[in-house]
Structure formats: C-alpha cells, structure tokens
Amino acid sequence: MILSVLSALAEPTRLAAIRLLADGNEHCICELMPKLNATQSRMSRHMQTLKQAGLVIDRRDAQWVRYRLNPHMPRNITSVLKAVLDAEPEQERSAA
Amino acid sequence: MILSVLSALAEPTRLAAIRLLADGNEHCICELMPKLNATQSRMSRHMQTLKQAGLVIDRRDAQWVRYRLNPHMPRNITSVLKAVLDAEPEQERSAA
DNA sequence: GCAGCTTATGCGCATAAGCGCATTAAGAGA
C-alpha cells in the first residue's frame, strides 16, 4: 500500500502534478498538460496511476474530468505526502 | 533528490531492509539475506541503491560490510523516512 | 600462498514502466 504510494510519487511528472493539486483545488488534464509539459495521453495515464494509488480522486464535469487530492486519504498516507511535499524546497547535503 | 529517495523506498525488499536498519544498529548483508529471503547479489544491489539514495551508509569491518541508516540525512529526508516507517502498521481505508 | 568467508559486479534475460501515435469515448452545443 505504502509501496504503491511511494512508486506513484517516485516519478517527476506525477510528483509535480501532486504539487499542483496540493493547492486544494480541482484541475483538469487540459490544465495540467501545459504546466507540466506533458502530452494528453501521458498526463492522463499519470493521473490514473495517482488515482490507483489513492492519492487523487476525479470527477466528471461536463467534458472535463476534474482531479484533486483525495480528501479521505488515511492519516499515515497524508503524513507521507506532507513530508514529501515539504521535502523538495530545502536542498540536502548528504553525508557519508 | 526526493525522487531518488522515493524510488529507493518503493521496492518491498529495500523498504523491509530499511525497517530492519531502523533499529539503529549495523547489519551486514549476510544477516539481511535470510531475514529478507533474498540472494546475496540481490541484497547487495538493493543496499547499493539505498546507499546511492543517501539513506544508508556502509563500513568495512573485516570481511563484513556493515550497513546502517545514514545518521546525517537531511532533515526533510528524515521526515519522509519517518512518515514512511510509521505508515505501514496502520491499515488504510481509502475513500472515493 | 591457500582456503574459506563475505560482498561486489559483469552479463544476459525477463518483465515493468513510460512514451507517442492513433483511435475511441463522453459530453456540449448548435
């Protein structure tokens, strides 16, 4: 479970998409595509992956499909997501 | 960076190895192998992956190589790791 | 040096993952 979440997040475009969805709003594929520099099919499939991992949910709205973060994620997954989203900005200096 | 950490953790054997190392002690490949039901080469390579991601460090000790969690991980990575390690036990009930 | 133990690595293979292209599906609006 945590494994599917980790592998869903371990891809640049998907992680970037999650970052965009982290604003709490809904976003359609057509909006994410240009922002993430992805083609339509690519974007669509990545969103499916995120959906299967339980990270996002989608909703039909006319000809659009609106994606947003899953508001009912289990707490432990939310914690992981939060940590991951907080992780990026700071640059690391690893040791050893 | 966070991406390499995520993909390092997104593999069952590697995550299990991290869990074992999370006891704070050093562990050699020959100890991890039977516990994780992995062959020697498999185990060795997985540990290399974890090392490259900056999650573990190793140390030669006679004919053994002792692995342990990297004590100098950047804080944000430590947070992710902590969240991941805490995530497993609780079962999730996802919605939507 | 040699035998024995532990770990790393070269090699080839099988499978998974990611991608683009083209097509299909779903809906809106005329």
Next chain:
DNA sequence: TCTCTTAATGCGCTTATGCGCATAAGCTGC
C-alpha cells in the same frame, strides 16, 4: 445528428528495473 472539445485507451516501441548465475574482489587465519 454533426462538430468540437476533453479525456481514456489499445498498440507497439524503447528503456529501466530487478533478477540469477558466475566470477571477481576484499579480508582473515592458517
């Protein structure tokens, strides 16, 4: 119904990942 927009999917291709096997490399003790 026809057209347009948006999203999903089948297909084939390329690359990445994980694996076992065999071998090399590092170290110990005799």
